[in-house]
Amino acid sequence: MRTRHHPSRRCERSCRHLGTDPPPNAKPDNLHRVTDLTIGIVGGGQLARMMNEAATPLGLGVRLLAEAEGTSAAQVVPGADVGDYTDAATLGAFARGVDAVTFDHEHVPTDLLRGLQDAGTAVRPGPDALVYAQDKAAMRERLTGLDIPAPAWRVTRTPEEFVAFGDEIGWPLIAKTSRGGYDGKGVWKVDGPDGAAEPFAALGRALGPTERVSDAAGSAQDAGVVIVAEEFVPFTREMSVLVVRRPGGESVVYPVSETVQRDGICHETTTPAPGLDPAYAVEIQAFATRIADELGVVGVLAVELMERPTGEVVVNELAMRPHNTGHWTIEGAATSQFENHLRAVLDLPLGSTDLTAPVVVMSNVLGGSNPDLVGSLPVVLANPDVRVHLYGKSVKPGRKVGHVTVRGTDVAATQEAARAASAHLEGA
Ligand SMILES: Nc1ncnc2c1ncn2[C@@H]1O[C@H](COP(=O)(O)OP(=O)(O)OP(=O)(O)O)[C@@H](O)[C@H]1O
Ligand SMILES: [Mg+2]
Structure with a gap:
C-alpha cells in the first residue's frame, strides 16, 4: 500500500x-x-x-x-x-x-x-552508448569495427585531407560535422575540391543551439570536432529501423520503414518499407539489434539507413531516443515507440511491435502558409482514417509542428491520404 x-x-x-x-x-x-x-x-x-x-x-x-x-x-x-x-x-x-x-x-x-x-x-541511454549518437566519427569507427555496412568514410581535419579522400574514392563527397549537427545542419554535399573549405569554415562557428563544445573555449576544432568525409551514396531511398532494448538486454524491433527526407528533415514514412525483400528486412533488423546490444543502448535505438541502387543498405547514422521515423508506431504498432522507450528506460517488459494494419504512412506537418493548425481540423478529420498529432508549436517556415498517420491496405492510396491531410494542415 x-x-x-x-x-x-x-x-x-x-x-x-x-x-x-x-x-x-x-x-x-x-x-x-x-x-x-x-x-x-x-x-x-x-x-x-x-x-x-x-x-x-x-x-x-x-x-x-x-x-x-x-x-x-x-x-x-x-x-x-x-x-x-x-x-x-x-x-x-x-x-x-x-x-x-x-x-x-x-x-x-x-x-x-x-x-x-x-x-x-x-x-538511460547511458553516456557510454550515447556518445555514438552524439559523435559521427566515433559512430563510424565503432560500426566499422562491428562490420556493419557503411559508406566509405574518413575523419578529416583539414580541407587538404578532405580533398585527398575525394581524389582517392571519387567526387562528390558528403561532409559532416562529427558533433552538433541536426536536421541536416552540419551536412554538406561537396561536388569537388573547390567546396572543401566550407565545412571546415563552419567548424569555427557554433554549430547548433545545443553544442556546448563549440561555443566556450575556442573553436569546435579545438574541442575535437572534425569533419567526417563520406562517400556520396546515390541512394534509391532511405529507410530506418527501430530497436528498443532493456538494461538486461531484452529487446524488440519494429518493421523496417521507408523514409523520405528533404533538406535533412523527415517528411514521410511508409511501413513496412514497400518492396523490401522480407528476408533482407530480417537481416536489417538483426544487425540493428546487434548494434543496440554491442553499444549497450537502453531505450529506442533508431538506425537510419540508405539503400544503394544494388539494394544493399548502409547505415547513415544512429539516434538514441524516440525518432521521427517511428511516429507511425503510435497508431500503427501494437505498442508505440514512446511507450516502449519508457518501458525500457524503467526496465519494464517490452510490448509487441506488431503492425496494426498492412500499411502505415506518417506524414510530417511542417510550418507553411497556414498559421491556424487547429482551425484546419474540421476538414482534415473529415477523413475518418486520418489521425492528427499537433505539437502545440507556433508555425514557422519548415518547422516540425505536427504529423498525421493513416493506416490502410494499399500503399499508394494510404500515402495519398496522409499527404493530403498534412498538405491541408500546412496550408497548401
Ligand atoms: N553518405 C551520404 N550519401 C548521400 N546522402 C547522405 C549521406 N549521408 C547523409 N546523407 C543525406 O543527408 C541527410 C542528413 O544526414 P544525417 O542524418 O547524417 O544528418 P543529421 O543532421 O544528423 O540528421 P538528423 O536530423 O537525422 O539528426 C540524410 O538523411 C541523407 O538524406
Ligand atoms: Mg539523420
Whole structure:
C-alpha cells in the first residue's frame, strides 16, 4: 500500500514538496503527481510531449527539464522545470527527483551524465552508448569495427585531407560535422575540391543551439570536432529501423520503414518499407539489434539507413531516443515507440511491435502558409482514417509542428491520404 506521506525514499523523491519547509518555489500541491515510478525527461520538444502521452496510461510520473516556458512538452507536463541542461547544478537538481533520466534530444554532454550516474541516478541511454549518437566519427569507427555496412568514410581535419579522400574514392563527397549537427545542419554535399573549405569554415562557428563544445573555449576544432568525409551514396531511398532494448538486454524491433527526407528533415514514412525483400528486412533488423546490444543502448535505438541502387543498405547514422521515423508506431504498432522507450528506460517488459494494419504512412506537418493548425481540423478529420498529432508549436517556415498517420491496405492510396491531410494542415 502506498500513501502520500509514506517515508520511503521513493516517495520523498517523487514528492519533493513534502518535508518540514517547502522550498520557496514550491508548486501548488495538485501539480505534483504521486507515483512509484517517475521518469525525468531532459528536453521539452515534441518527443517529450509524446513520451508524456505514453506515460499517462501506465500511471508513470513525468518530470521535465525544458529549455524554456511553454515548449511543446512544457505545455502538457505539470510543473516542468525550466533550465539549462548543460549546467551541472541544474541537471543534478532535476535528476534527484526521478527514478531514471532519459532524453528528448542527444545533446546533453556526456561528462555531465557521468556525474549524474556517479550520484546514483539511472541515465538511460547511458553516456557510454550515447556518445555514438552524439559523435559521427566515433559512430563510424565503432560500426566499422562491428562490420556493419557503411559508406566509405574518413575523419578529416583539414580541407587538404578532405580533398585527398575525394581524389582517392571519387567526387562528390558528403561532409559532416562529427558533433552538433541536426536536421541536416552540419551536412554538406561537396561536388569537388573547390567546396572543401566550407565545412571546415563552419567548424569555427557554433554549430547548433545545443553544442556546448563549440561555443566556450575556442573553436569546435579545438574541442575535437572534425569533419567526417563520406562517400556520396546515390541512394534509391532511405529507410530506418527501430530497436528498443532493456538494461538486461531484452529487446524488440519494429518493421523496417521507408523514409523520405528533404533538406535533412523527415517528411514521410511508409511501413513496412514497400518492396523490401522480407528476408533482407530480417537481416536489417538483426544487425540493428546487434548494434543496440554491442553499444549497450537502453531505450529506442533508431538506425537510419540508405539503400544503394544494388539494394544493399548502409547505415547513415544512429539516434538514441524516440525518432521521427517511428511516429507511425503510435497508431500503427501494437505498442508505440514512446511507450516502449519508457518501458525500457524503467526496465519494464517490452510490448509487441506488431503492425496494426498492412500499411502505415506518417506524414510530417511542417510550418507553411497556414498559421491556424487547429482551425484546419474540421476538414482534415473529415477523413475518418486520418489521425492528427499537433505539437502545440507556433508555425514557422519548415518547422516540425505536427504529423498525421493513416493506416490502410494499399500503399499508394494510404500515402495519398496522409499527404493530403498534412498538405491541408500546412496550408497548401
Ligand atoms: N553518405 C551520404 N550519401 C548521400 N546522402 C547522405 C549521406 N549521408 C547523409 N546523407 C543525406 O543527408 C541527410 C542528413 O544526414 P544525417 O542524418 O547524417 O544528418 P543529421 O543532421 O544528423 O540528421 P538528423 O536530423 O537525422 O539528426 C540524410 O538523411 C541523407 O538524406
Ligand atoms: Mg539523420
